[in-house]
Amino acid sequence: MDEKKIILPERELPTHWYNLAADLPEPLQPPRHPATHAPLTPAELAPLFAEALIEQELSTERWIEIPTAVREAYRVWRPSPLFRATGLEAALETPAEIWCKWEGVSPAGSHKPNSAIPQAYYNAREGIRRLTTETGAGQWGSSLAYACAQFGLECTVYMVRISFSQKPYRASLMRAWGATVFPSPSDQTGSGRAALAEDPETNGSLGIAISEAVEDAVAHDDAHYALGSVLNHVLLHQTIIGLETQKQFKKLGVYPDVVIGCCGGGSNFAGLAFPFLADKFNGKEVRVIGVEPAACPTLTRAPFAYDSGDVAMMTPLLAMHSLGHTFVPPAIHAGGLRYHGMAPLVSHMLREKMIEALSLKQTECYEAALLFARTEGFIPAPETSHAIAATIREARRAKEEGKEKTIVMNWSGHGLMDLNGYRAFLEGKLVDADLPEDLLARSIASMEGLPKPPAL
Numbered sequence: 001m002d003e004k005k006i007i008l009p010e011r012e013l014p015t016h017w018y019n020l021a022a023d024l025p026e027p028l029q030p031p032r033h034p035a036t037h038a039p040l041t042p043a044e045l046a047p048l049f050a051e052a053l054i055e056q057e058l059s060t061e062r063w064i065e066i067p068t069a070v071r072e073a074y075r076v077w078r079p080s081p082l083f084r085a086t087g088l089e090a091a092l093e094t095p096a097e098i099w100c101k102w103e104g105v106s107p108a109g110s111h112k113p114n115s116a117i118p119q120a121y122y123n124a125r126e127g128i129r130r131l132t133t134e135t136g137a138g139q140w141g142s143s144l145a146y147a148c149a150q151f152g153l154e155c156t157v158y159m160v161r162i163s164f165s166q167k168p169y170r171a172s173l174m175r176a177w178g179a180t181v182f183p184s185p186s187d188q189t190g191s192g193r194a195a196l197a198e199d200p201e202t203n204g205s206l207g208i209a210i211s212e213a214v215e216d217a218v219a220h221d222d223a224h225y226a227l228g229s230v231l232n233h234v235l236l237h238q239t240i241i242g243l244e245t246q247k248q249f250k251k252l253g254v255y256p257d258v259v260i261g262c263c264g265g266g267s268n269f270a271g272l273a274f275p276f277l278a279d280k281f282n283g284k285e286v287r288v289i290g291v292e293p294a295a296c297p298t299l300t301r302a303p304f305a306y307d308s309g310d311v312a313m314m315t316p317l318l319a320m321h322s323l324g325h326t327f328v329p330p331a332i333h334a335g336g337l338r339y340h341g342m343a344p345l346v347s348h349m350l351r352e353k354m355i356e357a358l359s360l361k362q363t364e365c366y367e368a369a370l371l372f373a374r375t376e377g378f379i380p381a382p383e384t385s386h387a388i389a390a391t392i393r394e395a396r397r398a399k400e401e402g403k404e405k406t407i408v409m410n411w412s413g414h415g416l417m418d419l420n421g422y423r424a425f426l427e428g429k430l431v432d433a434d435l436p437e438d439l440l441a442r443s444i445a446s447m448e449g450l451p452k453p454p455a456l
């Protein structure tokens with residue numbers, strides 16, 4: 001009988017994270033100061049981040065050791081299983097093998113604790129007392145709340161208002177782990193008050209919530225800020241996913257042909273994909289596909305530009321694919337995929353043609369999620385459903401071509417706290433929101449005055 005899941009023993013938990021920045025043919029464009037546009041110095045990042053994290057952000061070392069305390073904490077749920085979707089394969093009558101790296105087994109239910117844990121650890125080690133952050137769907141906020149509880153830190157979360165009302169249980173989860181949660185825009189910060197004055201009915205956005213969390217951290221010496229995606233050090237921490245997956249495939253004696261992940265800020269995709277890109281740099285043939293919502297098409301529609309991570313332009317300018325920092329995407333149910341920018345490392349890999357990008361509408365994704373739920377049992381996160389839909393497309397293509405191939409996708413989280421979206425879909429009320437083209441054009445134009453990264 002074929003294996004249904006591959007489980008690594010704890011002693012095989014990776015000891016180092018993989019840093020893709022070590023292997024880039026062309027170096028990354030440097031982050032720049034939002035006001036002066038000059039390349040940032042590490043000292044300018046110090047009010048926001050722990051020293052160890054700044055070092056990782058700028059590092060070009062290939063392997064970075066995972067501290068013992070972080071490995072201890074990881075062992076609560078890691079190594080995570082590599083799971084074969086045999087039921088889905090049968091339903092699709094595909095000759096392809098479909099493997100899913102199952103990140104929903106963490107206490108918070110997604111891949112995000114992979115970075116929340118080291119971020120809380122390094123900040124606690126450097127004497128910080130409180131971390132502030134923003135959260136969209138609530139996954140990052142709950143992951144950081146959980147991680148802070150493990151290392152004795154306080155945690156303040158600014159949660160995008162639309163998610164706060166659509167997902168009240170996620171706020172309860174954060175509070176259960178001891179965090180303080182404000183719907184954003186809030187009246188706690190200048191950026192929040194400004195956004196409320198402009199539109200009291202606003203759904204909020206990740207951009208506004210980031211401005212609030214940064215402002216709070218900068219105003220308090222004993223507080224730092226934590227970001228759940230986009231930055232190099234977050235992607236670094238997530239590579240534990242792909243490194244484990246490679247060990248699991250090694251046990252099977254198989255190498256995947258296609259690697260798939262959904263893209264919000266790019267961290268779960270990068271976490272699975274980057275260790276495979278390391279092999280691709282060495283000549284290995286492997287297709288790597290990032291999947292995003294058609295309602296927030298950063299990789300497929302946005303220019304590669306310098307842009308700010310937040311509307312108030314308090315965060316550094318990053319060279320990335322960006323829809324513009326003023327873009328507020330339609331309120332789709334995959335809240336974790338509603339960010340205007342894409343991680344510089346992921347954007348860079350698209351520019352270098354090391355990865356492919358695909359955008360999908362949410363109804364196709366929910367259909368895919370239901371097929372997955374009915375064949376495999378588990379209810380995937382709406383974000384993950386984008387990876388599942390892309391995987392199904394690849395598996396169907398394999399059938400048409402009569403080709404055996406091995407597909408691996410990142411099953412980034414479970415959807416048990418996201419049943420509102422499932423309810424809307426099952427009641428026939430979920431539609432594919434049109435992109436607000438005029439708003440998008442204005443948002444892209446808002447990057448005009450910023451420095452331009454050089455063409456490749």
Ligand SMILES: *Cc1c(COP(=O)(O)O)cnc(C)c1O
Binds near residue numbers: 229267268413
């Ligand atoms: C946050 C989240 C994502 C998207 O964020 P990335 O940084 O792109 O990984 C995807 N899936 C789940 C379950 C999430 O919680």
